[in-house]
Structures are given as C-alpha cells and as structure tokens.
C-alpha cells in the first residue's frame with residue numbers, strides 16, 4: 410500500500426480523475442496545513458486527525474473563500490478544463506464550516522457561470538446532518554455522498570472514531586432524514602475488518618432502513634492512517650453489493 414497523501418494545498422484542487430465522479434474539481438473549505446474533521450477514520454488517506462479538531466473554529470470565512478474559488482473557476486474555464494463534478498471534500502469534513510449555507514449558495518452561482526453542466530456535490534462523514542442548517546445546505550446540492558461504513562456502535566467507534574458527541578442511533582436516524590442520499594461504504598481487512606458475516610448482514614439491514622438512492626461500495630487504494638489495513642478483493646465487494654441489492658432493492662455499485 411502506498412503512503413498517505415499530503416493535504417490539499419489550495420481551496421480549489423484537481424480536477425481529480427475519479428471512476429465515481431469523472432473529472433471532479435475539489436473544493437477544500439478547511440485549512441491548508443492541518444486536517445479538521447469530525448472523524449478519525451483508521452483508513453483516512455490523509456493520516457490521523459491530529460490534533461483531534463472538530464471545532465470548525467478559526468476557518469476562513471465565506472466571502473474570502475468564494476473570492477478565491479471564483480478566481481480559480483475563471484482560470485479553469487478560460488483554460489478549457491473539463492469539469493463533470495464540483496465536490497466539497499478536502500482536508501477533513503466540509504460540513505464543519507460555519508458558513509456552509511452561504512458557501513453552497515455561492516458555489517451554485519459560480520458553477521452556473523463557469524461550468525453550468527457540472528453537478529455540485531459533497532463528501533461527508535454525516536455526523537453533522539442532524540443540524541438543520543447543514544441539512545438545508547445539503548438539500549441545495551445536486552449530490553450528497555454520506556459515509557456509512559459501520560452497522561453498530563462498536564464498529565463505528567473502532568473504524569470511524571467519531572470526534573463529536575453523537576450516539577450511533579442518532580447518527581443513523583439523521584442519515585434516514587436526508588432525502589436523495591448516496592451512501593459510500595468503505596470495506597477494509599487486516600488490522601481492522603468490517604467484512605465479517607455478522608457485520609455485513611447488519612450493514613445490509615441498516616442500509617435497507619436508511620433507503621438511500623444508491624450505495625457505492627469501495628475499499629482502500631492509498632495509504633491509511635492505521636497500519637496493517639488491507640484492501641478487500643473485488644469479488645468480495647461484488648458479493649456484498651449484490652447481496653445488498655437482492656435483500657433491499659437498493660442499487661449498489663463497486664468502485665476500486
């Protein structure tokens with residue numbers, strides 16, 4: 410497994426070529442020198458969340474960020490850069506930003522000017538979706554990709570290490586309250602493993618209750634924060650995805 414990757418060193422980065430999203434221009438609302446996240450996933454490609462900072466305090470405010478994003482969009486549009494998706498992600502958890510609603514509205518305006526055909530989406534650990542302001546901001550996006558790797562509190566604590574006060578039941582209830590979501594589920598093996606039969610069966614039941622539009626099943630392809638994590642063979646991921654769709658009717662696709 411290669412090493413973890415460096416943090417993004419700009420607000421707008423990429424476009425990243427992704428099988429899931431095509432040419433995706435990333436938006437990083439978080440600092441350029443440290444990760445700010447409400448989770449501390451053992452498989453995080455950026456390494457550990459250190460210090461364990463989920464406060465969202467001291468972040469650059471919306472007007473300054475949008476000015477920088479506007480300049481980058483204009484430069485990419487002038488250069489003829491292909492952009493299929495614009496994705497809020499970056500150095501941690503984008504929903505921790507206190508100006509998320511203003512930023513989403515600003516991004517919609519800038520998208521309409523520079524890349525009107527591009528879809529605007531977010532990758533989120535979903536620990537903040539219980540907050541009305543976050544849910545309203547998510548509703549203004551085209552796509553909502555919510556992380557859902559664990560089907561029980563113990564696995565959630567072991568793999569995602571949430572850094573916020575939130576019970577697992579409240580987390581799942583919040584996921585159910587987001588209409589039109591796409592779940593992203595990471596499966597891993599080695600020192601941490603969420604592919605055992607009991608866990609996969611519980612995960613299928615939970616996804617069936619959340620009722621997302623679809624599920625993206627994937628595994629690690631980069632370095633991870635914790636040592637000894639290994640990728641799950643594609644055939645095993647295909648089996649999990651097929652079982653999910655057969656048992657619940659929720660479409661599932663495997664990405665590696």
Ligand code: SF4
Nearest residue numbers: 446448450453501534
């Ligand atoms: S939610 Fe994303 S950025 Fe945060 S620790 Fe997990 S993988 Fe890393």
